[in-house]
Structure formats: structure tokens, C-alpha cells
Amino acid sequence: MEFELSENHRQILELLKWLAKEKLRPLGLEYDKKEEPIPPDHPFFKEIKAMGIGIGVMGGDDGGEKTEAESRLKSMLGDKQNPMLATLSILAAEILAWGDQGVFMSFPGPGLASPPIRIMATPEQKKIFYDSFKGDEPKWGAFALTEPGAGSDVARIRTTARKEGKYYILNGEKMYITNGARAEWVVVFATVDPKLGRAGHRAFLVRKGTPGFKVSRIEKKMGLHASETAGLLFEDCKVEEEFLLGGEEYYKSKEGFKGAMETFNMTRPAVAAMAIGIARAAYEYTRDYFAENYMLNAVSPFASRVRAELERMKRKLDIARLVCVRAAYLMDMKKPNAKEASQAKAFAPPIALDVVSKCVELLGEEGTLEYHHIVNKAYRDIKIFDIFEGTGQAQRIVISKRLFASKGKPTEWTETT
């Protein structure tokens, strides 16, 4: 057993911490006040693209196409047998979210499109996809599953895919899609026949500019303003059959839908770690504020309460982080981690919300004002973490199903079970 970073990993995280503090933080606060997403042509995106940093560039190695950034990272880590990229990437996610989560989510790169590509795509698709991210121009990828009528219950998606010759014709609406309007590629989940349920699901790679693919709206949100959340419309959108993710063969085994689900085993621990990063930022800010005001060692009922609350926050963040690290570690070891990934996602966000709201409360009358912008911003940013990438309730459903299966029992109750 070992519970510490290697020197190489530490150096990478320190570099990211610098970036988070100097670049992400100020930009995030700026766009939080503006209440709008950072425009895609903002120079910041070119800047970090040039540094080789992006979302979806690492996390799990399935022997598929390596992105430039990933190869570079691997060489930085030395030729170790297991570079532990999933573990590294969740700790990186924590640090970047600590800088600013909204800005982090708008990093250019394959983003949430990457995990389904890695899991489902054919080698040719991987090549086309990852090659398009090469070069100096920042580009984005997006993952479009949620619809107006289907969120947690993904099996209810109603976007249809109809085969016509060498094309699939997509019709339907997707909503709340991160980076959806600026994305070069969107992985779109659709159904060939709603009556088939999950067996009817197909995923497509849809490129920006494909006729019939439109952006319908940009959402206004409680927080995460720097990040773009878009509604997408598909009206007789013609997608070449080569862009059916994984090819026809992939879906013969009725496992198409599983692709979307496996994606989450990679992303859930990372999203949980982001929640920890946001809470850590609020916590550290609050701790330092009280330290500067001589409150940490002062003798008064409130001062000792502040001290105890801060310790409690630190303790909760510490244990939540370990749960995330364990889930990512299993991924690095190529071991099943579906339950552990959901545990991380179920466990960390409520703790993070609790920490952040306590920070606001300790700061009192000024906590919600501009004086402590980082903290009240964290309060508005954090809530969504118990909702997207599967709500807290959805995670508990996954965990309990795994528990039932571990006892040889059916995962769901039906009258015939």
C-alpha cells in the first residue's frame, strides 16, 4: 500500500496549480460577473492549447489513438509500466476546479466526447476524431445524451436515427450540453426504435456544420457561468454511416447503451474530484481569511467554533478525496470500478456543498457579497455536482444494483423476478 504522489506526478500537479491560480481564477471571476460563457475566440484558449493542456486528453489507456498531450505526459512521467493516468487526472481535475471550474469545463479538447470514443469507436473513427484536434486552433468536443424528456432515465431518449442508404437521419432535441454550441464534434445518442429500449440506442459522431444540426439556445444558469451549456436541434440531420460510433457490429451484442454507461466509470470520479476542488478553494479562502484576522487561535466561543468547523471541513474533504482516488486507481489497474465510481460521485458532492455553504455562513453578512466572491461563487457553482454526470439518486441506484448483484440477486424488482 502507498498513499502519496510520485515526484513526477507532484511536479505536474504543481504546474497545474500555477495555471489554476494565475489564469483560471481571474478569468472565472470575470465571467461569473458577466454571467456569460467565455467566447470561443478568447485568447486564453489558444494559450492553453499551446501549452498542450486540454480536457479529455488523458484518463485511461485503451491502446487507442494517443493524443499529443497524452504522449507528452507519458514521456514526462518516464517510461514507467503504469503511468497511473486516471489517478493523476482526477487529482489534476481537483486542482483545476480549485482554480475555476467554469473555466476548466470550457478548456478546449475532446472533453466529455473522449471517453465514449475511447470505449466505443473504431480505429478509423478514433483517428479522424483525434486528428482534428491537432494544430493550433482550439477545438471542443461534446457529449449529448440529455433531452427535454430524458435525463436520469437515459433509456427514454427520443432523438431518432433512421437509416437511409449510406446515411443516418437524426431528428430530435438535446439539452444542457456542455460546450455544445462550440463543439467541433458532438457524440449524440439516439434511438433507431424507441420500442427497443436500450437495444435501440446508437451513438453518432456529428460534426459541426452538418446540415440539419443547429444550436437552439445557450442556457442562463445559477453558476458555472464561464462554461457554455447549450440546447441542440437535429432536423433531418444527415450523418454518414461511417460516423455510427463503433460501427454496426458494435450494437449487435445489444451492448450499445453500455458504452454510454462505461463512460461514466471514467468521468464520475473526476467530476467528484472537481466538486472537492471547488470546496477546497472556498475552504482555503475562508481559512486564510480567518487566519489573517487572528481568529484561528483567538479565545472566544465563535473563534473556537470557526476552528472546529474548518477542521471538520478539512477532514471531510480528505476522506472524500480518498474515495475518488480509489475509484480512479481501480481504473488504472484495469479493474472493475462501476460501484466505486458511483460511490465517489455519491459521496463527494454533498460533502463539498456542505463545506461551501458552511464557508458562506462563517463569513456571515459579507459572505454573499463581492468581498468574498470566490466563496459565494463556489456556492452557486457547486450544487450542480450532485446533479450532472448522474444525480446523487442515480448513483445510489447504481450502487445498490451492484450490491444486489454481489449477493446473486436481481438488480431490479419486477413481478416476474
Added chain:
Amino acid sequence: MFDFSLNEQQDLLVKTVEEFARKEIREKIRDFEEKGVDELRKKVFEIGLSGVEFPEEFGGAGMGMLERALVLKTMAEKGDGGTTYSVFSFLPPLYALYELSDTEKTKEIIKKALQGKERIALAKSGIYQDSVTTRAKIDKNLTTLVVEEENPSIIVFFGEENGKISLYISRKFKRGKKLFRSGVFSSPAYEFNIEEYDKVAENFVRTEKWARFIARVHIMLSAICAGIAKCASDYALEYALERVAFGRPIAYHQAISFMLADMDTTSDALEILLLKSAWDFDKSKEYWQDSTTELILESLDIGKKVTSDAVQVLGGHGYIKDHPVEKWMRDFEDIINAFGSPIRFEGTIKNLQTGF
């Protein structure tokens, strides 16, 4: 880099304990409540689990608190927490002697105790400096000390003399009344009147040695509590998959399945924290003290919730002694508070940094 796997030695240790706990403990936990654990403790010594974490020169196996934590957690999880606590009640006094006193005499005591030749017990009243004073005032009235052992050969205790706390041992004492207690019946608690005593260590309060002693006790208690949380969670799961209400096993009602998911998640989290804190201690990481403090406080939060939820999942049946969950709920509070309330450690974390 991070590694959550067990090495070969640890793996073997865990498997041995697991088998032992299933065979020798799980089915008989109510017997131990009635008859105590003397026979069981002999068997535990026979399979070499007495001094896992003590150096070889003391007759131990030369491993660390991580291995000790694995032994205790596994025995509590696959067997029973209260029974595990009773079997290993010789550890806290040995930790005190080992960390605080380094005379030949104490070394001999430790060696003998690890061979099962001493019945050693630590007085419950207060291993923490602010809780010693209530009973053990050496100069005035060394009043009755509480010890969880019917016939100890040595009682180790902290006492206060002229405002200064030292460590004492006694071989001459009189057993008084048996105290009513609410959990861990396998360790009956008695009052003892100390008649003669020797000072074996002094000037340790707030030193690193003292902190190491407390950290060891915290790891020990937390390991048992983590084991209790895991077995309570698992027991509730199995029960919920069988018990039918409103047309289906209750596990398939979401109010119950979400509870089961949370019990599983939090008890897993506690287990990970346990292993990390024990590892920090063994490696003398600069923050080992904070780390073990966080552990005991988290054991308190999580253990309390999980053991009570387990009773809730079983409903009225959980409240009745036909099932072990009521025992785990009672035992938990006894064990986590065994030598004083962990709540006193709130407000003692030195380093407020979080993150790797």
C-alpha cells in the same frame, strides 16, 4: 504513487483472520457475551496475532499498525467487533508501556503479555490528560479505577500526582463491584482498588511519545469500528434482500436501497481512511498525528450512522437480540468511547492543509 493493494504477507494475514473469524467467532457471538473471551484469546495467540505490530525483540512480528488495522478490521467485519475488542484489550496497555516507558522491567512485561503470560489491562478512566484527574489522584485518594478484566495480573493506569500525570502499574489491587454496562458484554467492567503501584513513566504529556500512544489507540479503535460498520452494512443488505413488505423484498424499495448504498459507501470510505492513516503512522509522515485524529473522528461520524441505519433496515427485528445489529449499535458506542470521548480531539488538528 497510490497503491491500494495488499502485499503477499498482508494478503495472507487477512485471509487467515477471515477464516478464523468465520469459524470461531461469527456463529458464537452471543456466547462470548455470556462467557467472555478467554478461550478465544488463547486461540488468537496460537495463530500468532498477538504482537503483529511489535518489534521482534519484544516477541512481535515486526510489522506495523497497518497490519494491525487489517487484523482488527477483518476480525470485526467477518466475526464481531465487540468480541474483537475484548480479545485485544491487552493492546492499549502495551501501547502505553511500549511508547512511554523504556525500562527493562516494562520490556519484560510486554514480552510476557505477548506470549499470553500476563493478563494486562489499562484502566478506562482517561488516557487523555484532561480526563485522568477524575479518579486517579495518586497523592490524595486513588479511588476506584475501572478495568475491563475480571482477573488481571497487572493493571496499567495514568495517575495524577501534584498536578503531574505519570504512568503507573500495579500488581496489588482488590476487585470491587461489577459495573453495569450497555455494550461489549464480552468485556465485563469492574471497579478496582489499587493497593500498591509503581511509576513506570513520567514527563510525557504532550510529547511525541504520548501522541504516538494515542495514535495507536485511535487506529486500534477505528479499525474495529470500521469492521463493525462494514459487517452491519452487509448484514442489513442480506436481510433486506430476503425480507418482504408491500410485495417485494424491502431492498427493492428505494428508501431502503438508498440507505444500503450510503452505508456501503461510507463504510468503504472509512476503511480507506483507516488504511491511509495507519500507513501515515507507520511511515512517520509529518502529518500522522492529524491523520489519526481525523480517523477517530470520522469513525465516530460514520460508525454511529451506519450501525443505527442497520437496525433501521431490520425494523423491529433489528431491535431484538435474535439479530446481531442491535449489538453492533451498542458495542460501537462503547468501543469508540472506550478510553474517553474522541470529541475532545475536535479543535486539535495542527495542519489545516488539505490535498496531496
